[in-house]
Amino acid sequence: MDLDEAVRFAGEWAADWNAHDLDRITRHYSDDVVFSSPVAARIIDGSDGVVRGIKPLRAYWAEGLRRNPDLRFEVVGVYAGVDTVVINFRQQTGQLSAEVLIFRDGVVVSGMGTHGAQLS
Template identity: 55%
Template sequence: MDHVTARVFVDSWLTAWNAHDVDAVLAHFTDGVTFRSPVAAQLLGGDGVIRGKVALRAYWQEGLRRIPDLRFELVGSYVGVDCLVINYRNQKGGLVNEVLVFDGPLVVAGYGTYLGEDANPAGAR
């Protein structure tokens, strides 16, 4: 992944989240995506692993239902060989890193990572 491609992706991802447009966010993910997040475990129970785009949609829609003022502010983004880290502040000011692994142009795996005190359903995605 090059920096130009990463910047286009991050801008699109951020715009979609701030518009609460789950379909636009999901357009970046494969049907078989896995997403791991401690917040998913808190919101939905289970092990925090979301499997598949349908389940990811349901998780994010529930998150937006519970956090109607959700908003992200980009802090930085970091490019790897086939991955991207998006560092942002959420609506409560909590710092979050989203680690996304790609296969070509689409995300096949994602990880929501939080500072200990920020991993709660009211404050993070």
């Protein structure tokens, strides 16, 4: 994936999240996606932070949106690899985070949510 494609994807990704639209968010992910996040570890008992499959991932994100009705992401950096996009973003709380997304055949097959210190 080239940088222009990565930047376009990151813009769509942020717009989808900011709209809180799970259909738009999940359209980018494969049915057998594997996603890991320390937030998932807190929300999904027994998951160890790993969510497998689009239906469980959608349920996790639905719960996250329910708990954070003001959720909003601002993209602050985008990085492209061969089959990877890293989106560095600021949450509505000021916290910096990044998602590392691995693509195959145009959809995300694996993702990792990472979170930095809370900034004021």
